[in-house]
Amino acid sequence: MAIATATGGSDGVPGRARARAGLALRVLLAAVFVAAGLMKLAAIEFEVQGFAHFGYALWFMYVIGVLxxxxxxxxxxxxxxxxxxxxxxxxxxxxxxxxxxxxDGVLLALPAFVLLALLAVVGAARRGDLPAAR
Known part of the structure; x- marks a missing residue:
């Protein structure tokens, strides 16, 4: 069994580099979701049409935007x-x-799947901060 040290993980990746990569990923995802949320809250026509295409009420777009x-x-x-x-x-x-x-097909759903995978990386890396994990 490998033991992680203060300077690196058990896989040889230095802890500082891993922390920076995690921060960079969180900043990138934050930028994506803040922009997406603001576009929904501003009722950009593209977003309004998208929610109508899915058959959702306009108020739901605002809820998703806030989230x-x-x-x-x-x-x-x-x-x-x-x-x-x-x-x-x-x-x-x-x-x-x-x-x-x-x-719409898988290709139009692909960005959501990619973001889901990146969010899973963040969630796994920070899982120790979840209330049930304490």
Whole structure:
């Protein structure tokens, strides 16, 4: 059994490099979700048409916008990154399902799947910050 040290993980990746990579991923995802949330809250025509295409009410677009904006910002903080990734992961599952249900095909659902995978990386890396993990 390998033991992680203060300077690196058990796989040889230095802890500082891993922390920087995790922060970079969280910042990137935060930028994506904050932008997406703001576009929904601003009722950009593309977003309005998308939610109509899926058959959702306009108020639902605003709810998703608030969730994306808030959880996107929460990704920036280590302690709230795991719960934020979990919440945004659920939103991405819903987004992928919405595309598939609407007959858009896998290619249009692909961005949601990619974001879901990246959120899973963040969630796994910060899983020790989840309340049940303490």
């Amino acid at each position: 994306e904006l808030g959880a996107g910002l929460a990704l920036l903080f280590r302690r709230s990154a795991a719960p934020a990734a979990l919440l945004l992961g659920a939103v991405m599952v819903g987004a992928a399902f919405s595309h598939l249900r609407a007959g």
